[in-house]
Amino acid sequence: MTTPQDLYRQKLASPADAVRQVRDGDMIIVPTGVGEPPTLLTALSEQRRDFRNVKVAQILAMRKYAYIDPETVEHVRHVALFFGGATRAGGQEGWIDFLPNYFSEIPAQIERGQIPAEVVFSMASPMDAHGYFSLSLGADYTMAAVAKARAVVLEVNPNVPFAYGACHVHVSQVAALVENEAPVMEVGLPKIGVVQEAIGKYVADLIDDGSTLQIGYGGIPDAVVMQLTHKRDLGIHTEMIGDGILKLVESGAVTNRRKNYLPGKSVATFALGSERLYRFMDRNPSLEMHPVNFTNDPALAGLNDNLVAINATMQIDLLGQCGSESLGHAPYSGTGGQSDFVRAANRSRGGKAFIVLPSTAKGDTISRIVPSLSPGTHVSTSKNDINYVVTEYGVAQLRGKSAKQRARELIGIAHPAFRAELTEQAKRLKLL
Numbered sequence: 062m063t064t065p066q067d068l069y070r071q072k073l074a075s076p077a078d079a080v081r082q083v084r085d086g087d088m089i090i091v092p093t094g095v096g097e098p099p100t101l102l103t104a105l106s107e108q109r110r111d112f113r114n115v116k117v118a119q120i121l122a123m124r125k126y127a128y129i130d131p132e133t134v135e136h137v138r139h140v141a142l143f144f145g146g147a148t149r150a151g152g153q154e155g156w157i158d159f160l161p162n163y164f165s166e167i168p169a170q171i172e173r174g175q176i177p178a179e180v181v182f183s184m185a186s187p188m189d190a191h192g193y194f195s196l197s198l199g200a201d202y203t204m205a206a207v208a209k210a211r212a213v214v215l216e217v218n219p220n221v222p223f224a225y226g227a228c229h230v231h232v233s234q235v236a237a238l239v240e241n242e243a244p245v246m247e248v249g250l251p252k253i254g255v256v257q258e259a260i261g262k263y264v265a266d267l268i269d270d271g272s273t274l275q276i277g278y279g280g281i282p283d284a285v286v287m288q289l290t291h292k293r294d295l296g297i298h299t300e301m302i303g304d305g306i307l308k309l310v311e312s313g314a315v316t317n318r319r320k321n322y323l324p325g326k327s328v329a330t331f332a333l334g335s336e337r338l339y340r341f342m343d344r345n346p347s348l349e350m351h352p353v354n355f356t357n358d359p360a361l362a363g364l365n366d367n368l369v370a371i372n373a374t375m376q377i378d379l380l381g382q383c384g385s386e387s388l389g390h391a392p393y394s395g396t397g398g399q400s401d402f403v404r405a406a407n408r409s410r411g412g413k414a415f416i417v418l419p420s421t422a423k424g425d426t427i428s429r430i431v432p433s434l435s436p437g438t439h440v441s442t443s444k445n446d447i448n449y450v451v452t453e454y455g456v457a458q459l460r461g462k463s464a465k466q467r468a469r470e471l472i473g474i475a476h477p478a479f480r481a482e483l484t485e486q487a488k489r490l491k492l493l
Contacts, residue, residue, distance in 0.1 A: 065192025068232045076104035079237040082212040085112055088140070088177035090206035091119040092184070093331040095248065096199025098216030100241045101182045102126045109137040116140045118160065118176065120167075120201065120395070122147040123246055131156040142167065142202075143395030144386075152392045164300065164398040165357035168205035178206040184245070185215040185230065186223040192232040197224035197342055197350050198245070199331040204228065204352045212236035220245045222342035226328075226349030248333045250304050251280035253287065256419045259453035261285040264371060264415050267449070267456070268292065271319035272413075273365040275299040275402045276306065277372040278333065281417040285371050289314055296320035297327035298365050300357055300398040302348070304334040307341055317347065322364040330356040357401040363408030370402035370414045374441065375422075378434045379468040379483070379492055381447035381459045383416055390437025403446045407460070413449060416442060420452040420476040428479040430471050432486040450474065468492040 079101060083089060089105075091097050097119065105117075106127035117128065118140040125147040128137040131154070140158045141148045151157035162170065170176040183203055185194035194215060196203055207213050207230055214237045215230070232238075253261075261284030268274075268289060273296035276282045286305035289295065290312035297306055297315055306327070309315045317325050330353040332342060342348055355361060362368060374385040375393070386394045406414035418429050430452070434440070448460040450471065457470035468487045472480050487493040 065188065065232050068192065069188055069238065072232065072235055072238045074237045074239060076100050076239050077108065079214050079239050080104045080108055082214050082236050083112060083115055083180050086114045087179040089115065089117045089180045089182055090171070090178045090203060090210070091117055091182050092196065092199025092203040093120045093201045094123055094199060094333045095246045096184050096196065096203065096331060097123060098182050098184045099124065099243070100216050100239055101214060102128070105137065109133050112136050116158070118142060120164070120397070121145045129157070141395070143397055144392050145394070149393060159392055161396070163396060163400055164353050165359070165401040166354070167202035168352055168354040171202060171205040171209055178209045179211050181206045181210045181213045183215055184221050185217050186221040187217060187219055188232060189223065193229045194232070195221070195223040196228045196230060197222045197332065200226065200228035200350045201330045201353045205354070207234060214239070216241050218242065218245065220336070220339065222339050223344055224342045224348060224350040225344070225346065226351045227355065228350040244336060245339055247335045248303070249335065250283050253280050253284045256453045257281045257284040260417050260419070260451050261288050263451050263456050264417065265289055267413060268369050269367060270294055272296070272367040272369045273298050273320050275362070275368065275370045275405070277301070277399065278303065279373045281373050282371045294319045296365065297329070298323070298356065298362055298368065299328070300330050300353065300402070302327070302329035302332050302334070302338070302342070304338050307334065307338050310341070321366050328356055353398070357398045359401055359404035359408055362402065362405035363412065365409055367411040368406045368409035369412070370406040372399040372402065372416060374416050374418050376429050376431055376434060376438065377416065377418065377450060377471065378431050379471055379487055379490070380444045380464055381450070381467050381471070382434055382440050382444050383442040383447065384434045384438035385441035387437070387439040389435040392439070396441050399441050400446065403442050403448070407446060407448060415449045415451055416447060417451045420454055420474065425476060425478065428475055428483065430475040430479070430483065432483065432490055464492055
């Protein structure tokens with residue numbers, strides 16, 4: 062009988078050989094963030110000129126691998142599902158493709174063939190005695206791609222946690238394996254300043270004991286987290302688990318006891334944090350990592366009563382439309398899970414969706430609250446979905462308010478230096 066250990070040995074390969082699972086014209090699916098496999102992507106970069114018309118699709122690439130190169134896009138091209146520092150410039154210059162999406166719907170797009178998925182490259186935990194690996198760092202859309210792909214290639218690393226949940230791949234599903242013992246990339250908490258602290262306090266004051274949290278990435282969401290350590294019986298149902306959530310768990314604020322959907326469990330779809338976070342995730346029965354069509358589905362996430370969603374934007378107009386992912390027409394990030402969780406919180410009994418932003422940019426010279434979004438701005442959260450908006454000057458609750466009421470609310474939390482100008486512009490637009 063062939064054992065899982067026999068299969069492991071048979072499929073173990075050098076990085077250069079493992080990359081040969083890719084064929085011309087293939088789409089390679091790579092997990093979110095630190096779930097990306099550096100050994101495999103480095104080998105692909107080194108061999109990129111041997112391929113034609115290969116694409117690599119990923120949310121939030123963490124490293125600028127050599128294949129992310131305008132000179133070799135006819136060989137291997139990056140397809141961004143969300144831009145980050147490694148891919149933003151290429152997206153703005155047009156040689157990195159952008160695929161608009163709701164994070165929660167990427168698995169369905171893969172299943173339906175709208176996003177091809179011939180190959181999967183992913184980090185993985187060591188194999189357990191039953192032949193299973195855990196894709197704990199990024200279950201996201203990767204599990205849907207595993208089910209669809211011709212070839213699954215895993216980079217096995219002892220520093221990747223073996224997490225529970227629907228994030229496991231059996232060795233029989235794998236075409237090739239490579240090994241790497243380097244530490245998993247660590248991502249620290251964003252810098253939190255006075256403005257972020259002020260916004261965080263407004264939001265924290267509106268979060269009740271027993272709430273279930275979704276927390277986006279960024280200085281303001283983490284500023285909220287830092288002010289929740291005294292709360293009781295919080296729950297976690299989020300897309301990203303990071304060090305902020307770990308601090309809440311360690312403080313005793315998170316127990317998941319009062320969750321009415323998956324009580325007792327913190328639920329997430331990808332991890333982005335420190336080595337301490339990754340250790341916390343390893344075989345922890347209180348945490349489950351699930352695909353994003355489970356974590357971010359508004360109908361499922363909204364089954365949690367008192368769901369609180371905290372996400373950041375860059376600009377908001379007086380109707381409540383949020384431009385969270387572009388600077389005018391120039392792409393900056395992506396929709397991610399913001400729209401998913403705003404809608405989920407709106408469905409939740411007692412739910413609250415917060416959009417947070419500093420009132421100004423560029424040293425207080427530009428108001429982030431504007432009469433109309435800048436031309437070409439990508440709308441991330443619509444006027445119909447918006448609920449709470451928070452700046453360092455206060456809270457505007459917009460849901461159920463008229464256009465005129467919204468304008469007054471938002472002008473009231475704008476930077477004082479811009480309120481008179483915004484009022485005049487609102488009058489010209491017949492909003493006041």
